[in-house]
């Protein structure tokens with residue numbers, strides 16, 4: 001990723017501020033569409049805790065989500081500020097007042113169906129698909145209740161990068177895969193500008209796959225870098241990307257052990 005010139009910065013900021021997300025006019029009164037178009041990640045929270053019924057409704061939105069063969073292959077670890085601190089020795093990232101660690105869980109279906117085959121890649125894929133859908137359902141339920149949230153795969157040793165650590169720390173059985181944390185709370189600030197979203201014609205294809213327009217992708221990258229630069233005085237998108245890349249090797253090794261370990265072990269035992 002090349003550095004950001006003043007011209008690209010200005011173009012990037014203009015692009016972000018110029019984005020308008022609204023349903024087609026004929027559908028603009030639909031409240032669910034309204035939520036989907038307005039949804040944004042929240043990274044600043046008030047200290048006000050979430051009422052119990054609000055938390056229950058958010059968790060229920062996950063529990064009732066669709067899943068492969070209705071396996072419901074997920075597990076939700078619930079934390080408030082105190083229990084998060086007790087587990088991880090620091091506050092919930094971004095000052096959230098509650099957090100849900102979302103795990104893919106192929107352990108539970110196996111308890112009910114004893115001849116359930118062990119297919120590590122299929123298991124992991126199914127677990128990730130289902131748990132991710134549940135996570136988004138919880139995300140949207142939170143929005144509907146005026147609760148802000150941000151999904152985390154990294155910060156605070158709470159996501160898939162730290163699978164083996166979390167497995168140990170939280171006593172997760174094999175075939176329970178920690179994936180991401182949904183940090184929740186009442187937002188302390190308005191939504192702010194959205195990071196750049198690709199236009200529909202770049203992500204939709206009909207018939208054969210279509211490559212993206214390189215100019216649109218360049219604008220997207222300019223928008224990402226400019227937005228990052230405008231929000232963080234010291235950090236840069238490049239720095240963030242470097243941080244991500246510095247962790248992927250370790251993450252890949254950890255995932256490999258987590259996903260393939262169990263079948264290897266049972267093979268050795270001859271089971």
Ligand SMILES: Cc1cc2nc3c(=O)[nH]c(=O)nc-3n(C[C@H](O)[C@H](O)[C@H](O)COP(=O)(O)O)c2cc1C
Nearest residue numbers: 039040041042043150151152153154155180194195
């Ligand atoms: C699976 C997943 C993991 C994410 N991990 C992080 C994270 O570790 N840190 C963070 O600040 N945001 C994280 N995000 C939030 C994204 O950065 C955010 O969704 C994206 O920039 C688009 O912004 P928006 O949600 O406001 O539309 C994550 C989102 C998802 C879906």
